[in-house]
Amino acid sequence: xxxxxxxxxxxxxxxxxxxxxxxxxxxxxxxxxxxxxxxxxxxxxxxxxxxxxxxxxxxxxxxxxxxxxxxxxxxxxxxxxxxxxxxxxxxxxxxxxxxxxxxxxxxxxxxxxxxxxxxxxxxxxxxxxxxxxxxxxxxxxxxxxxxxxxxxxxxxxxxxxxxxxxxxxxxxxxxxxxxxxxxxxxxxxxxxxxxxxxxxxxxxxxxxxxxxxxxxxxxxxxxxxxxxxxxxxxxxxxxxxxxxxxxxxxxxxxxxxxxxxxxxxxxxxxxxxxxxxxxxxxxxxxxxxxxxxxxxxxxxxxxxxxxxxxxxx
Amino acid sequence: xxxxxxxxxxxxxxxxxxxxxxxxxxxxxxxxxxxxxxxxxxxxxxxxxxxxxxxxxxxxxxxxxxxxxxxxxxxxxxxxxxxxxxxxxxxxxxxxxxxxxxxxxxxxxxxxxxxxxxxxxxxxxxxxxxxxxxxxxxxxxxxxxxxxxxxxxxxxxxxxxxxxxxxxxxxxxxxxxxxxxxxxxxxxxxxxxxxxxxxxxxxxxxxxxxxxxxxxxxxxxxxxxxxxxxxxxxxxxxxxxxxxxxxxxxxxxxxxxxxxxxxxxxxxxxxxxxxxxxxxxxxxxxxxxxxxxxx
Numbered sequence: 001x002x003x004x005x006x007x008x009x010x011x012x013x014x015x016x017x018x019x020x021x022x023x024x025x026x027x028x029x030x031x032x033x034x035x036x037x038x039x040x041x042x043x044x045x046x047x048x049x050x051x052x053x054x055x056x057x058x059x060x061x062x063x064x065x066x067x068x069x070x071x072x073x074x075x076x077x078x079x080x081x082x083x084x085x086x087x088x089x090x091x092x093x094x095x096x097x098x099x100x101x102x103x104x105x106x107x108x109x110x111x112x113x114x115x116x117x118x119x120x121x122x123x124x125x126x127x128x129x130x131x132x133x134x135x136x137x138x139x140x141x142x143x144x145x146x147x148x149x150x151x152x153x154x155x156x157x158x159x160x161x162x163x164x165x166x167x168x169x170x171x172x173x174x175x176x177x178x179x180x181x182x183x184x185x186x187x188x189x190x191x192x193x194x195x196x197x198x199x200x201x202x203x204x205x206x207x208x209x210x211x212x213x214x215x216x217x218x219x220x221x222x223x224x225x226x227x228x229x230x231x232x233x234x235x236x237x238x239x240x241x242x243x244x245x246x247x248x249x250x251x252x253x254x255x256x257x258x259x260x261x262x263x264x265x266x267x268x269x270x271x272x273x274x275x276x277x278x279x280x281x282x283x284x285x286x287x288x289x290x291x292x293x294x295x296x297x298x299x300x301x302x303x304x305x306x307x308x309x310x311x312x313x
Numbered sequence: 314x315x316x317x318x319x320x321x322x323x324x325x326x327x328x329x330x331x332x333x334x335x336x337x338x339x340x341x342x343x344x345x346x347x348x349x350x351x352x353x354x355x356x357x358x359x360x361x362x363x364x365x366x367x368x369x370x371x372x373x374x375x376x377x378x379x380x381x382x383x384x385x386x387x388x389x390x391x392x393x394x395x396x397x398x399x400x401x402x403x404x405x406x407x408x409x410x411x412x413x414x415x416x417x418x419x420x421x422x423x424x425x426x427x428x429x430x431x432x433x434x435x436x437x438x439x440x441x442x443x444x445x446x447x448x449x450x451x452x453x454x455x456x457x458x459x460x461x462x463x464x465x466x467x468x469x470x471x472x473x474x475x476x477x478x479x480x481x482x483x484x485x486x487x488x489x490x491x492x493x494x495x496x497x498x499x500x501x502x503x504x505x506x507x508x509x510x511x512x513x514x515x516x517x518x519x520x521x522x523x524x525x526x527x528x529x530x531x532x533x534x535x536x537x538x539x540x541x542x543x544x545x546x547x548x549x550x551x552x553x554x555x556x557x558x559x560x561x562x563x564x565x566x567x568x569x570x571x572x573x574x575x576x577x578x579x580x581x582x583x584x585x586x587x588x589x590x591x592x593x594x595x596x597x598x599x600x601x602x603x604x605x606x607x608x
Contacts, residue, residue: 014444015440015444015447017444018440018443018445019447021444022444022445022448023456026460027460030461031461137588137592140584140588141581141584141585141588142581143539143540143577143581144540145573145577146559146573146577146578149566152566157567248447251449251452252450255449255451255452256451256540259543270452270455271544271545274455274456274459274544275546277459279459282452282459285452286448286452286453286456289448289449289452290444290447290448
């Protein structure tokens with residue numbers, strides 16, 4: 001197990017290396033002077049010099065990369081071109097809204113999607129099954145921001161059950177924190193529910209045809225026992241995998257949802273950085289989110305052994 | 314007869330799949346999706362004939378007007394006719410969707426064919442693909458657009474890059490299986506040229522999965538374009554795209570939610586139709602998948 005863990009961690013290094021190289025080269029390979037690209041058309045020579053100095057653009061490219069990657073490995077994500085603040089300091093206060101929405105979405109999605117998928121597979125071919133599959137195609141097709149605005153219109157403007165937009169920190173009390181989290185979470189959960197329910201259903205359909213399920217039924221175990229203890233546990237691995245691979249979708253969703261609901265999270269920080277052409281911040285956000293994605297998938301790989309004792313490394 | 318004396322023409326070429334268009338009407342829902350998509354395509358092609366007004370014409374006196382006989386869906390904050398802008402918006406969505414699907418398939422096919430065939434290329438290319446897949450596609454796309462400036466071409470490139478690894482991986486997996494087949498070994502034995510082996514014997518195996526993947530890429534590209542425009546990182550705001558109309562509508566959402574709902578509805582119908590047609594194509598081309606999905 002320890003050997004496998006080491007191998008998996010080592011395998012993640014080239015992936016992150018490619019991500020780092022890509023974001024580094026993206027600015028350098030874009031046609032034109034990188035400093036002029038970042039500063040915009042009306043930049044003064046002083047501004048261009050400042051950007052060149054800040055990003056080390058006067059050095060040969062391999063030295064630029066070496067300096068940049070060494071700083072990165074020491075936890076220095078660089079400095080914003082707009083606010084001149086260290087990017088790490090800018091990210092810190094933005095984490096709470098993003099993590100809250102992402103975590104709440106994962107929890108809500110699993111709670112809704114897994115039962116939906118199990119029921120759809122159990123009642124395979126009935127209207128319940130068709131309803132779940134229809135919901136899943138809808139979830140993939142209706143853009144997050146359209147869902148967000150429909151929910152705002154119904155629940156915040158027409159019914160006035162929850163606030164329209166904004167975020168309150170948990171330190172301001174659970175009530176205000178929770179009521180502002182409901183709509184963004186429901187919005188973002190739509191696509192994740194679609195993904196997980198579809199996979200749960202497909203995986204359960206595979207498993208429900210297995211001999212051990214027939215044996216369990218023959219032993220007279222109740223339907224709930226068959227579904228939950230015998231089938232779902234065996235169907236869990238692909239479901240967990242899709243939760244991991246869908247994490248990139250979740251991160252993209254967080255960026256859009258934060259813009260719809262005006263949440264001051266890392267997604268909003270990224271969009272603001274794009275609008276201001278603050279490339280060091282964009283670069284840092286890509287590295288951060290890709291790192292989270294790789295780490296989540298690493299953890300999920302390790303979780304397989306806990307879920308399915310047949311998997312041994 | 315020794316295999317090395319076999320005339321090359323006697324080696325069976327993999328029979329390309331045959332996709333009959335009947336799958337487009339396989340079920341009533343898919344037929345409706347096909348009709349919806351056809352209508353949206355016609356709307357895009359004949360936009361100049363269908364649009365009642367110039368989608369770019371500013372008329373400050375007419376700003377945020379409700380639906381009326383003159384403006385069937387009302388006007389936006391600059392007095393432009395919402396319906397005309399939505400009709401023209403279909404053009405950008407479809408061009409980007411189709412363009413990104415074709416580009417990512419062509420590039421992904423090349424990478425996948427080479428990776429699947431040459432082990433040493435495979436090791437490097439797949440690490441690069443893993444790296445690209447680790448970057449959330451929206452972030453990758455907005456980074457590309459923010460550096461290269463927003464135009465329809467940069468947006469298309471920005472949307473294509475994150476899709477390439479998915480196509481390349483799919484093609485590679487098909488090639489890895491196909492290259493072990495006797496007909497490929499036979500083609501290698503008789504000294505067929507490498508491009509010929511790839512083009513005539515390996516590539517036909519990838520067409521069916523690529524058609525299915527192409528529809529999903531198309532749907533995803535339409536969605537990503539709308540998201541980029543919505544976030545303000547897409548094609549310049551005066552160009553009528555569904556994402557741009559919605560982005561402008563954000564500020565007036567409480568006054569005129571139609572600015573978001575109408576383009577949002579069409580966008581959803583377009584993506585839903587393409588996804589459903591993709592599912593139908595997959596079922597038609599790969600019955601095993603259909604069985605697995607329990608249909």
